[in-house]
Amino acid sequence: GDVTLRRVREFVWEIPPEGDMRVPARVLASRPLLEQIADDRTLEQLRNTTHLPGVTDYALCMPDGHQGYGFPVGGVAGIDAENGCISPGAVGYDINCGVRMMRTDLTYDDVRGREEELVEALFDAVPTGLGGGGVVQGDAPTVEAVLERGVEWALEEGWAVEDDLTHCEDEGRRPDADPDAVSQKAKDRGRNQLGSLGSGNHFLEVQRVTDTFDAATAEAYGLAEDQVVVLIHCGSRGLGHQTCNDYLRRIEQEHADLLADLPDRELAAAPAGSELAERYYGAMCACINFAWVNRQLIMHRTREVFADVFDRPWEEMGMELLYDVAHNIAKKEVHETSAGERELYVHRKGATRAFPAGHPEVPAAYRDTGQPVIIPGSMGAGSYVLSGGEASLSETFGSTAHGAGRLMSRTQAKQEFWGGDVQDGLREGQKVYVKASSGATIAEEAPGVYKDVDEVVRVSDALGIGDKVARTFPVCNIKG
Ligand code: 5GP
Ligand code: MN
Ligand code: MN
Numbered sequence: 001g002d003v004t005l006r007r008v009r010e011f012v013w014e015i016p017p018e019g020d021m022r023v024p025a026r027v028l029a030s031r032p033l034l035e036q037i038a039d040d041r042t043l044e045q046l047r048n049t050t051h052l053p054g055v056t057d058y059a060l061c062m063p064d065g066h067q068g069y070g071f072p073v074g075g076v077a078g079i080d081a082e083n084g085c086i087s088p089g090a091v092g093y094d095i096n097c098g099v100r101m102m103r104t105d106l107t108y109d110d111v112r113g114r115e116e117e118l119v120e121a122l123f124d125a126v127p128t129g130l131g132g133g134g135v136v137q138g139d140a141p142t143v144e145a146v147l148e149r150g151v152e153w154a155l156e157e158g159w160a161v162e163d164d165l166t167h168c169e170d171e172g173r174r175p176d177a178d179p180d181a182v183s184q185k186a187k188d189r190g191r192n193q194l195g196s197l198g199s200g201n202h203f204l205e206v207q208r209v210t211d212t213f214d215a216a217t218a219e220a221y222g223l224a225e226d227q228v229v230v231l232i233h234c235g236s237r238g239l240g241h242q243t244c245n246d247y248l249r250r251i252e253q254e255h256a257d258l259l260a261d262l263p264d265r266e267l268a269a270a271p272a273g274s275e276l277a278e279r280y281y282g283a284m285c286a287c288i289n290f291a292w293v294n295r296q297l298i299m300h301r302t303r304e305v306f307a308d309v310f311d312r313p314w315e316e317m318g319m320e321l322l323y324d325v326a327h328n329i330a331k332k333e334v335h336e337t338s339a340g341e342r343e344l345y346v347h348r349k350g351a352t353r354a355f356p357a358g359h360p361e362v363p364a365a366y367r368d369t370g371q372p373v374i375i376p377g378s379m380g381a382g383s384y385v386l387s388g389g390e391a392s393l394s395e396t397f398g399s400t401a402h403g404a405g406r407l408m409s410r411t412q413a414k415q416e417f418w419g420g421d422v423q424d425g426l427r428e429g430q431k432v433y434v435k436a437s438s439g440a441t442i443a444e445e446a447p448g449v450y451k452d453v454d455e456v457v458r459v460s461d462a463l464g465i466g467d468k469v470a471r472t473f474p475v476c477n478i479k480g
Pocket of ligand 3: 097098233234327
């Protein structure tokens with residue numbers, strides 16, 4: 001339906017409360033981005049989220065927002081953890097989908113001319129696409145250990161070093177994980193997907209740093225122009241998807257009354273304090289651990305590939321984890337709200353935590369700069385590293401965007417683009433070497449299906465929620 005927006009100030013738009021809306025909704029966007037956001041059902045979905053019990057202050061849409069399952073991708077909602085609810089659709093099917101960046105000491109000159117060799121080696125070493133196994137063949141006890149202990153498991157098994165843990169959110173282990181709350185079916189799906197990218201939008205990209213905007217922070221992050229870095233985007237695979245599905249069905253059965261009051265059944269939510277809310281939270285945290293391990297295994301495998309291709313131990317090439325960010329997650333966090341300090345389930349779906357300098361939950365290494373925020377663009381455009389901004393806590397429950405955001409559906413993309421042409425164009429025009437399981441994937445992920453990441457980041461930076469630190473450009477890319 002029609003949605004009316006009121007301009008609050010530059011880049012801030014509000015849907016004033018009406019009818020059963022409990023709070024206003026806010027869109028953070030420039031005019032051109034707002035026009036794209038208004039083009040699909042995003043605004044309607046955003047408005048619907050303000051009906052969720054316990055939603056606090058306002059529901060938010062980040063500048064890269066677009067339509068999703070019930071809750072927009074790019075959506076943020078802080079929902080009272082005592083009197084509100086938790087909504088699996090507001091976390092997303094791919095629990096802890098996210099990105100991590102690994103730095104290296106290599107420069108673009110070290111890699112130029114060897115892209116083909118590198119992209120082939122990565123494609124051989126890192127499982128992509130649907131099925132296809134993982135870096136590790138997990139048995140049932142392995143999956144349990146991963147769900148319970150996250151990256152600590154990887155450290156014990158020789159797939160990580162100490163530094164990887166100290167450079168990951170929660171040190172790579174979500175303390176509230178409850179593996180017993182994850183169904184056998186979900187665990188079975190995860191077993192042979194440990195260390196796998198999955199399909200479509202997930203990727204591993206070798207990049208070079210093209211710009212730095214904030215010299216001091218770039219230095220603190222270990223980033224400099226011309227340097228080679230690696231960006232890994234994937235999530236919890238079939239395990240997370242099954243878990244989301246399991247809990248959506250149970251909520252529909254057990255909390256039909258709450259559901260009946262919501263404008264969209266895809267927003268199905270478990271009331272805070274209910275057994276189901278606790279179970280879902282524990283299961284989701286276990287899936288978060290699984291996804292961290294997934295990205296860890298792929299990163300470690302990448303180190304081995306680089307050691308092989310460049311014929312040097314990876315430790316001598318400065319291949320250190322810069323940071324890992326989740327962009328499909330709900331976390332219990334304490335925030336200052338209009339009603340005072342509250343514990344909230346902060347739902348970030350297609351949105352990234354962006355805590356500023358000094359926040360106690362930012363790892364010690366980044367306590368003085370703010371947490372790194374990693375924002376992928378596309379395989380033909382830049383990606384960004386930002387630092388959590390000072391205004392994020394008061395404006396967005398400590399959040400910012402997660403990417404450029406889709407402009408068109410996959411179906412539409414396949415009508416507009418031909419995979420082979422996109423691949424050739426990238427190679428010849430921009431020296432970007434792409435390898436994927438299928439041409440259809442390349443068409444679905446063509447740079448033209450995404451919004452302008454520079455514009456998304458411009459808004460984040462101007463609002464002070466995530467500040468520009470560095471920009472990168474793709475060199476090689478593998479995807480599912
Ligand atoms: P999502 O998690 O919503 O699927 O994707 C996150 C973001 O990744 C997208 O909004 C898009 O901007 C970005 N992205 C998708 N494919 C690629 C790619 O191949 N390379 C890079 N650098 N970014 C990508
Ligand atoms: Mn994902
Ligand atoms: Mn993602």
